[in-house]
Amino acid sequence: MVSCRQTVASVLIASAIALMPALAGGQNAPAPAPYRPGLGDLMTMTVQPRHLKIGLAGQERNWAYVSYELHELEEAFERVARIWPKWRDNDIAGLINGSTKEPLEAAEEAAKAKDAARFNDAYTRLTAACNACHQSANVGLIVIQAPKSSPFANQDFRPPKP
Template identity: 40%
Template sequence: MFRRLIALCLTVSLAAPVLAADPPADPPPFRLLTSDVMNALVQPRHLKLGLAGQAGNWAFADYERRNLQGIFRRWAAAIPDYQGQKVADMIQVTVAEPLAQLDAAIKAQDAKAFKAAYQALNEGCNSCHAGTGNPQVVIRSPDAGAFPDQDFTPPPGN
């Protein structure tokens, strides 16, 4: 039994250098595409912002609205052109105004205004999708929590 264990350890240690092959010295940079930015960075923030607003958690809604606005700005800086269209200009005409309306609604802690501004944001998202040849990507207000590990209700004293 003990001998078999030693044999096993020897096999593993001999095999290890083969398994742990060195990564290439100069790996190509991993570049995010617009679909990656949307899927990984824009969509979860849009969703969390919606859930926070529905829960009346204004502190978190403000935090996430900033993050969403920030990722739009950083996306435009990193990928200035989408199939010949200027990303910064498209952001300006589609979601800039709804994001400003959301800011005002959150500051005023106005649930009704938040709902309307969030709806306008959805329309902004969708008008950019349609305008870039992606009408199959349709955004709407969330109606169920997709983050079961995060509580969106306001913490005490908020």
């Protein structure tokens, strides 16, 4: 004869087994859609801080870091173009290529040559490219300028002491 206690125990075990998938994190639930950051999010998170850091490091003539960060900005723009090839009616990938490539390359060459005047010129054109694209995408209310001070109090933009 099956005792009452045994029956209760087996019911409890059976319900625990039935609950396991749910407890394991809902393995049967559909995978969430991959996160696609907005264009404005990418600009704020990945483009704007790098533009700023390049400007500050350039003022400090920290050329090795300027080169490093220019490369980071280039990659950030590549990701923007991949994630947002089109935004509203704007060909973002084409605009990025057409407007930012030349000043980015000129700034890289200036940093390699440690030429502050040429760097300043290229940086001014890079900033103008930000604003030209904002204007042509009808977000001319977003105005970028060379940084006047650092919001990154925990980062030193001067060249490291040898």
